[in-house]
Amino acid sequence: MTARLRQAIPPVAVFVAVLGLWELAVRAFGISQFLLPRPTAIAIALSEHADELATVGRNTLVEAVGGFAIGGGAALVVGFATARWVAASRVLLPFAIAANSVPIIAFAPIMNNWFGILNPLSKMMVVAVLVFFPIMINTLRGLTLVDPASIELMRSYATSELDVFRTVRVPNALPYIFTAVKVSATLSLIGAIVAEYFGGAQSVLGQFIITEAAFFRFANAWAAIVVASAISIAFFLIILGVERVALPWHASARAGREA
Amino acid sequence: MSTVVAIRGVHKVFGAGADRTVALEGIDLEIEKGAFVSLIGPSGCGKSTLLRLIGDLTGVTAGTVQVNGKSAVQARTDHEYGIVFQSPVLFDWRTVQRNVELPIELSGLAPAARAKRAREMLALVELAGFEERYPWQLSGGMQQRVAIARALSFAPSILLMDEPFGALDEMSRERLNLELLRIWQRTGTTIVFVTHSIPEAVFLSTQVAVMSARPGRIVDLIDIDLARPRDELTREQPSYFQHVTRVRESLRRGDGQRTPVAAAP
Numbered sequence: 407m408t409a410r411l412r413q414a415i416p417p418v419a420v421f422v423a424v425l426g427l428w429e430l431a432v433r434a435f436g437i438s439q440f441l442l443p444r445p446t447a448i449a450i451a452l453s454e455h456a457d458e459l460a461t462v463g464r465n466t467l468v469e470a471v472g473g474f475a476i477g478g479g480a481a482l483v484v485g486f487a488t489a490r491w492v493a494a495s496r497v498l499l500p501f502a503i504a505a506n507s508v509p510i511i512a513f514a515p516i517m518n519n520w521f522g523i524l525n526p527l528s529k530m531m532v533v534a535v536l537v538f539f540p541i542m543i544n545t546l547r548g549l550t551l552v553d554p555a556s557i558e559l560m561r562s563y564a565t566s567e568l569d570v571f572r573t574v575r576v577p578n579a580l581p582y583i584f585t586a587v588k589v590s591a592t593l594s595l596i597g598a599i600v601a602e603y604f605g606g607a608q609s610v611l612g613q614f615i616i617t618e619a620a621f622f623r624f625a626n627a628w629a630a631i632v633v634a635s636a637i638s639i640a641f642f643l644i645i646l647g648v649e650r651v652a653l654p655w656h657a658s659a660r661a662g663r664e665a
Numbered sequence: 666m667s668t669v670v671a672i673r674g675v676h677k678v679f680g681a682g683a684d685r686t687v688a689l690e691g692i693d694l695e696i697e698k699g700a701f702v703s704l705i706g707p708s709g710c711g712k713s714t715l716l717r718l719i720g721d722l723t724g725v726t727a728g729t730v731q732v733n734g735k736s737a738v739q740a741r742t743d744h745e746y747g748i749v750f751q752s753p754v755l756f757d758w759r760t761v762q763r764n765v766e767l768p769i770e771l772s773g774l775a776p777a778a779r780a781k782r783a784r785e786m787l788a789l790v791e792l793a794g795f796e797e798r799y800p801w802q803l804s805g806g807m808q809q810r811v812a813i814a815r816a817l818s819f820a821p822s823i824l825l826m827d828e829p830f831g832a833l834d835e836m837s838r839e840r841l842n843l844e845l846l847r848i849w850q851r852t853g854t855t856i857v858f859v860t861h862s863i864p865e866a867v868f869l870s871t872q873v874a875v876m877s878a879r880p881g882r883i884v885d886l887i888d889i890d891l892a893r894p895r896d897e898l899t900r901e902q903p904s905y906f907q908h909v910t911r912v913r914e915s916l917r918r919g920d921g922q923r924t925p926v927a928a929a930p
Contacts, residue, residue, distance in 0.1 A: 553754065555750050555752060555754045556754050556756070558722055558748075558750070559748065559750070559754050560771075561722060561741075562720055562722065562741060562746050562747075562748045563744065563767075563768050563771050563772070564741050564742045564743075564744065565771050569771055573756075573767070573771070574756070577756065577758040580758075653758070655757060655758045655759075655799055656757075656758070
């Protein structure tokens, strides 16, 4: 634990130093609050608008997590199905790759049209489409990129296809899936906020940032960005924690190999 | 002595048309119960293919493979085979203990019984105390011993080994050769062993089947009648060197058969 604490010191020190330099630079060069508010000003904005930020943060979080669940769930289903039926993956994969190269955020106004601009589902769907591809493709990869020798080994045991899936493919896929899920956690918050920029319910992070910026209350906008980052980091850390518990062998396997 | 493996007139052809490769041609081989038979030959002689045919990991083009009087498919279904590949093929997400338990877990043995069996097998390969480690925490030689323990866990009637020590350094390899002999003597399992090392084949085997390349044929079947139990001193006996020489010459003749023009003076 002490070793871990010692590891944590340099990044924390850098973070504090950057904040200090930022504060000093803004004061020393007289940078206007309009361009870059001081960290202390942002901190004050945070505490003054704590209640409102908590509300808008929660609403955005619900959109992000909802979309993440819808898109991630669908991705797992499609990933497993395509891994199981190779013919299906040959047909679907080119479309999935084509769909992935579409800038999905451009669909936000369409989603508003489909699901109703005030309906949180319109934001969730943007998030869902955004996280779908990475999770789906990694699930498929993890289920299919299996050492052929382990398949032969299972064959020598005369096991069913289901047993191969259960004992080899799924455990093999879990690290791939977690990698995608971690990326998607941060992606989901980006998706939700950008989707909010295209209009909709007012009490969300995206609209809060737009409104405060429009009224030149930039310290408030920055405070909202801090909240968004905190939510995003928390979301990521929760999934990291789940991964540690679910795949104890994996984190330590990596550490063991690096050592 | 009863026959465990009976191979008759086996041909194996890969591909078709221009890509057609005759991997094995006219293979006849009988392996007695309790024998230790090595398949040796140049790369591409089909020795691994022959092993895989016995284990029903691939099918014959013509001929028959019988194991304990059954077809290879039936023998595989009846869990007659333990297989050890060149790489240990252990699952990273399972502890050593759970890796060894894998085959008996899949065949539906009760948890307590399979835990006991796995511990016995790990003791047999001298890995008692490593049950809760993960494969990546072990050396290559230890991993291969786990693979052997796993292969033996459901007491297969035949152990198929495909260059199991090929990736190890010479010292680990010699130590594992000794251990394998000890395990073979304790369990009485019939072993078919693919190798490209002449000393290894001679040291381990009751019989060495020498193969020639493309098409793969068995050109010689040499009885290795060195005294048992064999140990480090076996490798220093004149009779050991005679056998090594005998296998080497046989391999060279097999090679000569393949390219008669080059062999002419």
